[in-house]
Amino acid sequence: MQYELRQNTVAPRRNAYQVLIERNGDVPASRYQEGTVGIQPRENFHYRPLWAPEHELYDETFSALRLTDPEGFVDPRQYYYAPYVAARAALHDGFAKTLDYLDKRDLTVRLPDAWAEIVRTVVVPLRHYESGAQLISVAGARFAWGTPIAQCLSYAAFDRIGIAQMLSRIGISVAGGTDEALAEAKGLWIQADHLQRARRNTEELMATSDWAAGVIGQDLVDQLVYPVLYQRLDDAALLGGAGPYSLLTQHLTAWYTDHRRWLDALCAAWTSDPEHGEANRAHLADIVRTWLPAAVESATDIAAAVDASLGTQAVLAVTQEARAVRERFAALGVSAEGAATS
Numbered sequence: 001m002q003y004e005l006r007q008n009t010v011a012p013r014r015n016a017y018q019v020l021i022e023r024n025g026d027v028p029a030s031r032y033q034e035g036t037v038g039i040q041p042r043e044n045f046h047y048r049p050l051w052a053p054e055h056e057l058y059d060e061t062f063s064a065l066r067l068t069d070p071e072g073f074v075d076p077r078q079y080y081y082a083p084y085v086a087a088r089a090a091l092h093d094g095f096a097k098t099l100d101y102l103d104k105r106d107l108t109v110r111l112p113d114a115w116a117e118i119v120r121t122v123v124v125p126l127r128h129y130e131s132g133a134q135l136i137s138v139a140g141a142r143f144a145w146g147t148p149i150a151q152c153l154s155y156a157a158f159d160r161i162g163i164a165q166m167l168s169r170i171g172i173s174v175a176g177g178t179d180e181a182l183a184e185a186k187g188l189w190i191q192a193d194h195l196q197r198a199r200r201n202t203e204e205l206m207a208t209s210d211w212a213a214g215v216i217g218q219d220l221v222d223q224l225v226y227p228v229l230y231q232r233l234d235d236a237a238l239l240g241g242a243g244p245y246s247l248l249t250q251h252l253t254a255w256y257t258d259h260r261r262w263l264d265a266l267c268a269a270w271t272s273d274p275e276h277g278e279a280n281r282a283h284l285a286d287i288v289r290t291w292l293p294a295a296v297e298s299a300t301d302i303a304a305a306v307d308a309s310l311g312t313q314a315v316l317a318v319t320q321e322a323r324a325v326r327e328r329f330a331a332l333g334v335s336a337e338g339a340a341t342s
Contacts, residue, residue: 023071035080037071039147060145063212064283068275070146076261084155087258088162095166095251099173107244108173114309115242116174122305123229124171125185125195127164132202133222134160136214143211152262153215159255170248194305198298205291216284217291219263223325224299226256228317229306236312271332281333288329288336296322 014021016029019038045057060066067073079087102108111119137157144150171181189195201221208214230249237245270280296318303314326336 030078031082032075032078032080036075036148036151040071040145040150058145062143062145063210065210065212065270065280066276067146067149067269067273070149073146073148073266073269075148075152076265077258079151079155088159091251091255092162092166095169095248098247098251099169102244102247103173103177108170109176111174111244112241115237115240115245117309118306119170119174119245120181120184121188121192122194122302124167124174124181125189125192126198126225126229127167127171127182127185128189129198129202129221129225130160130164130167132206133218134164135206136202136218139206140211140215149266152266156259156262159259163252163255166248166251194301197294197301201291201294201298204294213287213291215263216267216287217295220288220292220295220325221298222256222259224295224318224321225302226252227321228299228303228314230256232314232317233306233310233312236310240310267329267332271334284329284332284334285336288326288334292322292325292336 015026016024017034017038020029020033023037024033041058047057049055049057055062060070077083077087099108134157137153137160141150141153141157144153168182171185172179175181189199198221202218205214205217208217230252234246234249234253237243237249267284270284271277273280299318299321300315303318306312306314329336
């Protein structure tokens, strides 16, 4: 008996979900679009929140920053669940392999004293900063209007708790496999002078009613801390015999670079919006003027602690990064005049 195998093509009955057809026409849609567009709850809320009766349960007025078409915002990474999980699995797997390599050779416990001091008193306590950033992102994910934006914030919240875990693992490694550095870090976050402005700023941002102001305020600190603490110290670490610091912080820098992509795109969307652009630029200017001085103070205190141990001109780097922040906002038409630079 002979068999003949033939290849048949089954044409799909439709190219996309109806909400995408109505928006983009009857054309094939990406998985990102299918999992993102048209999901925002818009009706049948039944009751207003008792804690904010002026709003609906889901309401675009939870922030002064608005988009005419929030469903039109596109995450440049086009993350939905599967690619997000794959990307972060690769990030954390790479970090784990680096840490295992260092632990097997006892390289973290043999860091030069000054670098070990920075890791234990500056870097590891920032796991609490990351935990606060997670809560700020969670609030944004809950109150943001438009699934494309809320989705980015949800992933950012997972990212921040993941970064906190990375810092915790670094602390355990530096302490020779014990939790000694973690207990020390908690006390430092609560009491150490160089961390109190960062802690206060984080806690105040957590209590900000406008979710976008909280997210941008947090990002202003990120734009100072991440470049100064993890990027600019790289050369100093390599030249100062602290190679393990460079090997570990490369993973934090990689995450920060990826994180910037959607936030920068969102700020650009806000400022160029055809209906709300002018108002958004004014609101963003108010946010920057309000929160950049606190961000600079927070980062300067941290940088001063670094300089006290390493003499790497970290405080000067904070001033330079703050200037770059103002220039980036100015390029979007957002004036940050009146915000502190040092």
